[in-house]
Each structure stands twice: as C-alpha cells, then as structure tokens.
Amino acid sequence: MNDDDLIWNSLSRREKESLGRFGLTSRIRKRHANQRSRERKRAEGLVRMEIDIRPEHRADVRKLVALYSAARNAGEALRVMRVPMLDGGGSAVLEGEGYRGTETPDQATLRDDPGESSPCPPVSVERPERRSSSRVSQNDFFSDDYSTRLTQIIAEIVETDGPLPLELLRRKVARLHGWHRAGGLISARIDACLRAAERHDEAGTPFVWAPATRASRITFRAGTDRDIREISRHELADLFDRNAAVLKDAVDPARECARLAGVGRLTPAIRAYLEGCLAWWPIGDDLHQAAEDRRQSQAA
Secondary structure (H helix, E strand, O other): OOHHHHHHHHOOHHHHHHHHHHHHHHHHHHHHHHHHHHHHHHHOOOOOOOOOOOHHHHHHHHHHHHHHHHHHHHOOOOEEEOOEOOOOOOEOOEEOHHHHOOOOHHHHHHHHOOOOOOOOOOOEEEOOOOOOOOOOOOOOOOOHHHHHHHHHHHHHHHHHHOOEEHHHHHHHHHHHOOOOOOOHHHHHHHHHOOOOOEEEEEOOEEEEEOOOOOOOOOOOOOOOOOOHHHOOHHHHHHHHHHOHHHHHHOOOHHHHHHHHHOOOOOOHHHHHHHHHHHHHOOOHHHHHHHHHHHHHHHHO
C-alpha cells in the first residue's frame, strides 16, 4: 500500500464525497474551457487535425491528400470508396482512371516514390460524372441571374436520373453546389426552377419526371447505386412484369422482389415499400392471394 492509499483510507466518508464532487466539477470546468478554446480557434481559422499514421500507410495517405488537393483546386468533387485490407488492418488509396489524364506533378512523384509502399489492396477512387462543362456557383445560387443556369442543371439531372423523388433531386442539386443537405430556402429555390419537369405523386412521395416521359412502364435500370425506395413504382413494374412467373410461385413476393432488385437486406421499411408497389401492380392482389394460399396450405 502506497502513501496515496494510506491518505485516502484515512479520510472520512464525507471528505471522500467532497473530493469526488470537486473532481467532477474540475472535469466539467476543464471540458467547458476546452470547448471554448476550440470555438475560438475555429473562429480564427486555427483548427487543425492531427492523425498518427503508420509508416507503411504514409505513401497511400499522401496520394489521397494529393488527389483531394487537385480536386479542390479544380473545383470538382472527389468520392473515395474505402476497401478494407486483407488482414483487416485498414485500407489503401489508389486514384481511379478518371484522374490519370489530369495528374499533377506531385501525384506523379508520389506514385514513383520507391521509399514507402503499401501491400494493401487499393481503394477505388472515382470522379463523379460532371453534368456540365460550366462550373456551378454556390455564391450565385439565390441570384435571379442564376435561375436559367440552375434550371438547366436540374433538367440535366432529371433527364439522366429521372424519375426520382423530389427530395433526392434537392439533395443532388444541393451537393452539386457544395451543401451537405437541402434546407428550406434551398429546397424552395430548387422547386421554383423545376419549370418543365413534371411532378407526380406515388403513395405520398412526389417523383420528378422529365417532360412528356411519364409512362405506365419504364425500363428497370439494374446495377445503379440507389435505395430501392428511390425507384419509381413504374420502373419496378417493369421488373415485376419480366419476372411475373417467379413472383407468382414465390412464398414471399416482397422478399423475392428484393432479391431480383439486388437488395441485400430486406428491412421493414423496404418491405413496406415493395408491398405497396406490388399492391399497385395490376396483378399484385392475385399475387398476394396466391402467396397467402400457399402459406396456409403449408401450415396445414
């Protein structure tokens, strides 16, 4: 037993509780002081981030920093998909095909540096498709002179990705201008510039279509990185039509739809959306009844 233990054991219960309260108060006071210091540094532009990087990963991190700097200087977006290493110890970085035509001298130096290399499998780095040769402007977003340009941007997104939910369209336009989400003012500005784009309600969710393109069936686009709930029922109906025989024999049509659409995990929200789409599908009621009859026969 050391001296600290002897001193602590000699204290009364009240003295120990008092010291405990004092320690808690000190920690709270220190936390508040640190928070005020961070806010002051952030306001003065002095905030920085320090990360300890293992030596074998430094070359890959330098490549990522160089890619980010090049994208920032060019005013373009950069998206990195992280792929874990085989041993589960992290990930590495390797620029995608889209960057090789515009690499900077710093990137070339980093790629040819033999001093540090990583045995990690590469991370896929891809540059999103640019919808227009003109750069978008966050500063001009709310100006009247920008309305024509914003209408053109919205029309290009709807032409490429439509039909899509109105909320998704708002997020896409907001992110294209550097915002992480679309607040009330941004959403109102986007809605005012929809112009010729058509809005049609689907079970309470407005979907945006390109002008004169709405139809009872449109080709299902497989392999796209979309939430199943962001796909119009008119597009899912094409998938249902092409697999009607499979769905008719399925014990659980919603689960079979999810499998056909490439959904990995059937959550309650996704199941509810698919069941709503199946109910809207012309033979959806017959499909549901057939599945219910099969379940009852199996239970019997």
